[in-house]
Amino acid sequence: EDKVVQSPLSLVVHEGDTVTLNCSYEVTNFRSLLWYKQEKKAPTFLFMLTSSGIEKKSGRLSSILDKKELFSILNITATQTGDSAIYLCAALKAAGNKLTFGGGTRVLVKP
Amino acid sequence: GAGVSQSPRYKVAKRGQDVALRCDPISGHVSLFWYQQALGQGPEFLTYFQNEAQLDKSGLPSDRFFAERPEGSVSTLKIQRTQQEDSAVYLCASSPRVANNYGYTFGSGTRLTVV
Numbered sequence: 001e002d003k004v005v006q007s008p009l010s011l012v013v014h015e016g017d018t019v020t021l022n023c024s025y026e027v028t029n030f031r032s033l034l035w036y037k038q039e040k041k042a043p044t045f046l047f048m049l050t051s052s053g054i055e056k057k058s059g060r061l062s063s064i065l066d067k068k069e070l071f072s073i074l075n076i077t078a079t080q081t082g083d084s085a086i087y088l089c090a091a092l093k094a095a096g097n098k099l100t101f102g103g104g105t106r107v108l109v110k111p
Numbered sequence: 112g113a114g115v116s117q118s119p120r121y122k123v124a125k126r127g128q129d130v131a132l133r134c135d136p137i138s139g140h141v142s143l144f145w146y147q148q149a150l151g152q153g154p155e156f157l158t159y160f161q162n163e164a165q166l167d168k169s170g171l172p173s174d175r176f177f178a179e180r181p182e183g184s185v186s187t188l189k190i191q192r193t194q195q196e197d198s199a200v201y202l203c204a205s206s207p208r209v210a211n212n213y214g215y216t217f218g219s220g221t222r223l224t225v226v
Contacts, residue, residue, distance in 0.1 A: 004153075034214050041200055041222070042115075043154070045214040088153055097142055097206065098167060099215070101153035 002027045004091050006102035014110050017079050021105045023089035024071040031094040033065050033072045038086040038104070046074070048092075079109045113137075115218035117203050123224045124193045132188045132221045136205030143186050144215065145178055146202040154202055160186060161208070193225045 007022045025033065032050040036043035047056045049065035049072060056063050060079075065072045076083055086106050090099040116135040124130050136143050142161055146154035147170075156170040162183040171178070175194075180186040190197055200222045204215040 006153075036214075036217075041220040042202070042217045045216070048214050090153075097144075098156050098159060099144070099146075099154075100156065101146075103151075103153045 002091065002093075002100045004089060004100050004102035006087075006089055006105050008105060009103070010106040010108070012108045012110060013079055015080055017109075018075065018077045019079060019083075019107060021074040021076075021087050021089075021107070022071065023073070023102055025089075025091045025100075025102075026070065027091040027093060027100055029094040030067075030091055032092040034090045034092060034099065035063055035072070035074050036088040036090065038088055039084075043088055046087075076107075079107075081109050081111055083107060084109045115203055115205050115216050117201075117218035117221050119221060120219065121222050121224075123226060126194060126225055127192050128225075129189065129191045130193055130223065132190075132201050132223070134186045134188070134203030134205075134218060136184065136186070136203070137216055138184075139207075140205035140216075141183075141208040142206045142215075143180060144204045144206075145186070145188050146204065147172075148200045148202055148220070150199070157188070157201075190223075193223075195225050198223055198225045 003026045035046040047063045052067035063074045086104040090101040145157040148154040159167040160180040175191045177189045200220040202220045204217045206215040
């Protein structure tokens with residue numbers, strides 16, 4: 001059975017801190033790993049990672065995939081209160097475009 | 112449209128009532144997905160359409176759940192004889208035929224509460 005596990009479940013930091021979110025996966029016919037930010041209801045796309053070892057960056061966010069060890073990390077530097085959200089990772093299968101999500105990490109950034 | 116539109120935003124149903132949830136995907140997007148997100152959990156896959164064809168319905172939890180996309184655009188998720196365990200946010204997502212580097216676009220969801 002396909003499985004995606006995120007850690008930690010939640011964390012509280014102060015503005016300016018750096019956070020690292022973890023995502024491990026066991027998925028057959030794996031193609032890519034996606035990260036989403038969910039503030040209210042609609043998850044919004046952050047990154048799609050297909051190749052191992054290549055960091056993707058967008059402003060203060062960055063992410064990397066390790067296809068040998070089957071995990072990905074999402075880093076947020078110089079956190080702001082607007083980064084408070086649930087961060088979801090999801091594994092994309094090669095066939096059918098189905099996403100298998102992890103349970104999410106709830107991040108709270110305090111001023 | 113510019114994004115994925117779902118209606119209604121909120122739905123309260125009495126146990127045993129039938130409900131229908133609507134999804135308008137991004138114009139031209141071939142693939143459409145339904146996910147169920149229970150409180151405090153990640154979204155779970157329900158079903159997948161490519162145009163009007165339902166290619167995967169392995170995630171539908173019971174035969175009370177039915178989805179259709181008759182003309183390859185708008186989709187409806189129907190739940191018959193709702194139960195309390197059906198309470199969740201139902202998310203719809205669409206994507207081009209092959210997921211590009213921008214992933215899928217999700218709608219804001221319908222929050223279903225069964226009382």
